[in-house]
Amino acid sequence: MNTEILDIFLKLNKSNKLAHFYLFKHTNKIDDLLLNIINIINNSSLKLIDNSFDNLSTNIFFIDGSKETIKKQNIQDVFYKSQFKNDTNLKNIILIKDIDNAAAITINGFLKFIEEPLENIIILATTKNINKILPTIISRAQIISVNLKNNPQNSFNDWTKDIKLDENQILLIKELIKKLENLLINSQLNLEFLISFLKDNLTSENKFLLDVLQKILLPDEILESNVKELNQIKKFILKKPKLLEKIILTLQLCITFSENISTINANFEIQKTAFLIKLRRIYE
Structure with missing residues (x-):
């Protein structure tokens, strides 16, 4: 499954058809997949330091909702910084882990940014509970399901x-x-x-x-x-x-x-x- 996802990103990147906002719906840890996608987008070979996306690269902006609630100020700061990072050879990538762990006011602030996307910014967000995310956010995302469990068929x-x-x-x-x-x-x-x-x-x-x-x-x-x-x-x-x-x-x-x-x-x-x-x- 992960190989198929990477193949899709390789083709999209090669044809210059990457979307602005991807939402990864998952059950298991997908850090390796996200890192590979980041490297595909910018043709890089970045590696995680201490298994963290913090300080991965100057054009990677990380918001971690897996450890604490995402605050509106976090969103505003990251999007502000990403708009003024202009390296024409690289895409600015905003990675938001567990986007569902954000207050409604935070998500409303996020909505303003994705309604008027900037050409050089790509957002990668993850969630383990997509039903907690506003439908208005979901409708603007390319949803990618990862590591779905192969449960027996239910009646x-x-x-x-x-x-x-x-x-x-x-x-x-x-x-x-x-x-x-x-x-x-x-x-x-x-x-x-x-x-x-x-x-x-x-x-x-x-x-x-x-x-x-x-x-x-x-x-x-x-x-x-x-x-x-x-x-x-x-x-x-x-x-x-x-x-x-x-x-x-x-x-x-x-x-x-x-x-x-x-x-x-x-x-x-x-x-x-x-x-x-x-x-x-x-x-x-």
């Missing part, structure tokens, strides 16, 4: 055990998954089928469909799931990473819908209509 019933379901509800969920899968294959052809399904079946009595849709759309569920019914969705996203951005937007939309209908006197049908209109816009 659909195990996957849905935290949601109490009867047999008819499970059939509805499987149909929802199929409609979503078809949408990812061809959004122009299949969008209306999903919209029609949700219009008919997503009711105030069947709000569990919204809960399940959110569960399906969580990045961890999609990319690490070993549930047979989700395998096709997972394959599409791995082949076409840009799909993940639309899925993140859909997840945000579902969360907003859930929040809106939980408020006092909220009209479910009005909120559902607004939800479906916005969903259509994402995939049109």
